[in-house]
Structures are given as structure tokens and as C-alpha cells.
Amino acid sequence: MIPYGKQHIDQADLDAVLEVLNSDFLTQGPKVPEFEKRLADYCNVDFAVAVNSATSALHIACLSLGLGSGDIVWTSPNSFVASSNCALYCDAQIDFVDINPFTGNMCVEALEKKLATAETNHRLPKVIIPVHFSGQSCDMKAISALAKRYNIKIIEDASHAVGAEYQNDKVGSCKYSDISIFSFHPVKIITSAEGGAALTKCSKLAKTMQMFRSHGVTGATQEFSEQSHGPWYYEQQLLGFNYRMTDLHAALGITQLNKLDYFVNKRNLQAKRYIDKLSALPVTPLDVKNDNLSSYHLFVVLLNEKSARSKRFIVEKLREEGVFAHVHYIPIYKQPYYQRLGFSQFYCEQAEEYYKRAITLPLFPLMTEEQQDKVIASLKKVLLMADSIE
Structure with missing residues (x-):
């Protein structure tokens, strides 16, 4: 995995x-x-x-x-x-x-x-x-x-x-x-x-x-x-x-x-490689502003509206493929404890929209290009599977 x-x-x-x-x-x-x-x-x-x-x-x-x-x-x-x-x-x-x-x-x-x-x-x-x-x-x-x-x-x-x-x-x-x-x-x-x-x-x-x-x-x-x-x-x-x-x-x-600067540089190179290779797929990486250098702790992509309806299927199938896709984050106010504090399910509209569409793909300094290619190929395969069941 x-x-x-x-x-x-x-x-x-x-x-x-x-x-x-x-x-x-x-x-x-x-x-x-x-x-x-x-x-x-x-x-x-x-x-x-x-x-x-x-x-x-x-x-x-x-x-x-x-x-x-x-x-x-x-x-x-x-x-x-x-x-x-x-x-x-x-x-x-x-x-x-x-x-x-x-x-x-x-x-x-x-x-x-x-x-x-x-x-x-x-x-x-x-x-x-x-x-x-x-x-x-x-x-x-x-x-x-x-x-x-x-x-x-x-x-x-x-x-x-x-x-x-x-x-x-x-x-x-x-x-x-x-x-x-x-x-x-x-x-x-x-x-x-x-x-x-x-x-x-x-x-x-x-x-x-x-x-x-x-x-x-x-x-x-x-x-x-x-x-x-x-x-x-x-x-x-x-x-x-x-x-x-x-x-x-x-x-x-x-x-x-x-090793911090090396780690950040490596993560940025990996993120750029992801962005280039995912450009043909119906996913959108998060924006990084021109005046920012992200440390890319996470690499998050947004599914399109159609794929987002199959988000759970996509994450589960990616894990079956040996790719530990994840989701960051469930809006905090949706947690049961915070619901008991009085927050409603749709308290922040844009956070809800983001949560519907976001998945996190693997990224870490020791990740090889072969592993990254497997993530990309698996995502392409699973997106096609999700499209076929719509």
C-alpha cells in the first residue's frame, strides 16, 4: 500500500x-x-x-x-x-x-x-x-x-x-x-x-x-x-x-x-509532476498562489461534479488498488461533538462543496516516480470505473 x-x-x-x-x-x-x-x-x-x-x-x-x-x-x-x-x-x-x-x-x-x-x-x-x-x-x-x-x-x-x-x-x-x-x-x-x-x-x-x-x-x-x-x-x-x-x-x-529545504523542494517537484500528468484527467489540483511556496504536506485534488457523486467508491477502489487515498477534512462542525454545540450540517457552504469533491493522493519525499505513476494509473482506472456506474 x-x-x-x-x-x-x-x-x-x-x-x-x-x-x-x-x-x-x-x-x-x-x-x-x-x-x-x-x-x-x-x-x-x-x-x-x-x-x-x-x-x-x-x-x-x-x-x-x-x-x-x-x-x-x-x-x-x-x-x-x-x-x-x-x-x-x-x-x-x-x-x-x-x-x-x-x-x-x-x-x-x-x-x-x-x-x-x-x-x-x-x-x-x-x-x-x-x-x-x-x-x-x-x-x-x-x-x-x-x-x-x-x-x-x-x-x-x-x-x-x-x-x-x-x-x-x-x-x-x-x-x-x-x-x-x-x-x-x-x-x-x-x-x-x-x-x-x-x-x-x-x-x-x-x-x-x-x-x-x-x-x-x-x-x-x-x-x-x-x-x-x-x-x-x-x-x-x-x-x-x-x-x-x-x-x-x-x-x-x-x-x-x-533536511527541511530538501524535503520541501522534493515535495514541490513531486507536486509539479502530479499536476502535469493529471492534466488529462477530470480532477483539479488545489490552487497555489504566486506569492506562496507551499510545503505540500498534502496533495489534494478536486473531483468534478459527476465523479464527486462516486467519491466513496473512488477512495475505496483506490485503496483496493494499493493506493491509500484519503480525505482532508470532514468540516469540523459536522463532527457529532460540534453538532451538539449547535452547529448545523451546512454551516459553511464552501467548506461543504470542497468536502464533496476533495481527495488526497499520496505524496512524501521517499515516493518514487514508479509509485507516483501507479497512483496516476490507478486514479485513471478508478475514475473510468466510477464513470461507468453513473
Whole structure:
């Protein structure tokens, strides 16, 4: 079975992890701050806070911005549930902004219209979380301009977009946001096995997130509320969590970061090959804007209206052919939990249209041209089968 995504682990990665296993530190040692500095330097941002998952990073990002009961967060329905759950963890309310169905990203026009209505109704969000779907940045300059107009904070969910660029700046630079979030799950662009990070230009936000990731505890003398009792002394100043990244995971992250540009370049070459070879089939790859460099975490195609009626058949038959086609994503508000919160089935019209038509094809750096040709041939075969049963 050709998977839709797969990590790329080489000897350098293995050696780095083994070195940590043979060292004095397995959890909180020198590799975590080294990884953070390397990541921050890569993105040209001041601070990176490494944690055990992107979900944890989203949670502490929300907390650091003071999100709480009575506040509202807006995000994209076209994402994994973590992008919205993070608001609910803080006892805030969640709402969704419709997408552009041809990019999968938050629609600026829909956001502008929704903000105008929300201002009239005195229901503006405290935080907006745009999701850089599939590896392409949202139009952050436009979103940032709207957020400033209404005094709203921005957390970029860039879990898919490590190594991507927006208007010649690295995603993660926080040029148009307060905090950016990365994921290092095995199917993402680089992996630390499990892990995530929150990046920011603000030292206060960084310090707050560092405390939230480690039980709300600090050992920094200058931050103590009373005089230190001795070298063992620490203080819990917040109700934090055990969201720390270990040195084992950070060591893997460091060696993976060395290959990040190669991975992004390889994924772009594979995507271009897909686009060229799929041009004769009744599918449409997602648009990538000219001022963006996508990291192509996912390669999504949209079925035409006729084929979309047989979407389940197409995905099931592709898997029978040894091609693990997938779907990203079911609109979050369609999940049973969110339905119980009061969201209707067709809350975001364009997200529904996208979901009817979207399928994800395999793409990962170790994928061979032979495997890619098999995906293309299998898709052509299955589309013909679907057409014959219409």
C-alpha cells in the first residue's frame, strides 16, 4: 500500500537519537533549547517554544493570549479538530469562517463579511486561527489587516506548513500574527516522532508559553514572587501542564531540520509532476498562489461534479488498488461533538462543496516516480470505473 504520507528517517537521524540515549539527558537537556534556536533562526523569529504536540502548542498559545470564558475564537472548518478544540480547552466559544474551495484556506472575503456582522452584533472574536491547509499559507497580510481593524489576535495554525513561504518570508516568522504553530508528527514535513512548537516575536508570550508547557513552574530568580530559599527553589505561578518536549524528540527534530529545504523542494517537484500528468484527467489540483511556496504536506485534488457523486467508491477502489487515498477534512462542525454545540450540517457552504469533491493522493519525499505513476494509473482506472456506474 502506498501511504498518503510517510516520514523520511536516515542514518543521521538514528545517530542523533542514539547519541542522546547514551548521554546524561533524556528529557530536559541541551537538545530542546538547541532545536528551539535552530527553528527560530530558520524562520527569522525571536522565540520558539517546543512542546510535545501541535495540539499542546495551540492550547498554550490560546492561554498565553488570555483566552478564557466568554471569549470567542474563529478558525477554519477545513482542518483537524485540534484547530478548534484548543479554544474549548480554554472554556472559550468557537466559530468557523468559510473557505475558498479552490485553495482549502480561510476565505478573506467571508472573514471580512463575518467580522462586519459580528461587530454589529457585539460578537467579535478575541482570536482568529487561520489554518495553512496542505502547506500553503493563507493570505496573512489581508487577514492581519482585518484583525488590526477589529483589535483581534492571530494564531497561525501552520501545522502543515513547516518550510513554506509567504511573500518571500518563511511561514513562522510571525510577520502577520502573534503566534505561529508547527507540527512535527511523522506525516508532516519534518518529524520529531511527536512534537510541536509555538513561535513568536514577543518575549512575554514566549515566557508565558514556556511556563504553561511545564506545570506553570519557573526557576528563574528574576521572576520569583519572593526571595529564593536556595538553589533548589522554584515557583508555580500558573496552572500549567506537562507539555514538554524531550531531548530524544528534539535531537530528531534537529537532524530533520537540516533536511527541511530538501524535503520541501522534493515535495514541490513531486507536486509539479502530479499536476502535469493529471492534466488529462477530470480532477483539479488545489490552487497555489504566486506569492506562496507551499510545503505540500498534502496533495489534494478536486473531483468534478459527476465523479464527486462516486467519491466513496473512488477512495475505496483506490485503496483496493494499493493506493491509500484519503480525505482532508470532514468540516469540523459536522463532527457529532460540534453538532451538539449547535452547529448545523451546512454551516459553511464552501467548506461543504470542497468536502464533496476533495481527495488526497499520496505524496512524501521517499515516493518514487514508479509509485507516483501507479497512483496516476490507478486514479485513471478508478475514475473510468466510477464513470461507468453513473
